[in-house]
Amino acid sequence: MLIWLVSTISPAVAAQGEHGRRAGAELQVLAGDIRTLLREEARADKNAVVLKGLVDRIRGGLSAADILLRLADQEADRAPVSYIEPLQKAHEYADQQHWNHLLALLASLSKQFPLRQPFFPDSAELRESAHKLHISYCAGCHDTPAQGVERPAYNLHQQASSITVIEFYARMLVGVRGDRVTGIDNPLSDADIAGLIYFYRSEEAAIDKN
Ligand code: HEC
Known part of the structure; x- marks a missing residue:
């Protein structure tokens, strides 16, 4: 294995x-x-x-x-x-x-200029830590997005389910900004991003939003 x-x-x-x-x-x-x-x-x-x-x-x-x-x-x-x-x-x-x-x-x-997504095997642990990460750092803005603004923070579960994995991965790389401390760098590790993608594309994420 x-x-x-x-x-x-x-x-x-x-x-x-x-x-x-x-x-x-x-x-x-x-x-x-x-x-x-x-x-x-x-x-x-x-x-x-x-x-x-x-x-x-x-x-x-x-x-x-x-x-x-x-x-x-x-x-x-x-x-x-x-x-x-x-x-x-x-x-x-x-x-x-x-x-x-x-x-x-x-x-x-x-x-x-191809984009290659690093591979991390899907696991319950990876999804669970992604779920926690989401609740702590992302849900506040993304779970109840403001409507009709120029740059909305989309519901990430819906977005992940409606576009290709590679496009969503690209959006996770480009769209996640750091806070004032980390400047403009994406603060997430490759493993965090992989876990969040598995999580957002999963049924658990859909149930969470209900
Ligand atoms: C302070 C509010 C806020 C927080 C916290 C936040 N986001 Fe966002 N996010 C936004 C907004 C607003 C946009 C849209 C920005 C734009 O279009 O320029 C965005 C954009 C994105 C995008 C790009 C969407 C696209 O259409 O390209 C992704 C992916 C994303 N956020 C993921 C996350 C993740 C994952 C977290 C947690 C680790 C997070 N965000 C935390 C407000 C936030």
């Missing part, structure tokens, strides 16, 4: 550096935000404030992408490349609201 676990952690997974991971995660979140925007726009009761929040997030993500991608290249010892041109194109697509073109462009960048 132990041998099997060790052999499933490939060197590529172990080798993903912080910048590579950050770049991969930001690209996944950007694409996810565009998919959310398209879904929200199609709703009969669409909310202008929420739509504006999403477009602002997408624009902010595109503006930050150049530096993130270059840092990831540098970290992986790849030759320096400028991403200004594809990102200018990306901003144009956003201006023209050609969201599907933008999704395609992001998908091709994601191939260059």
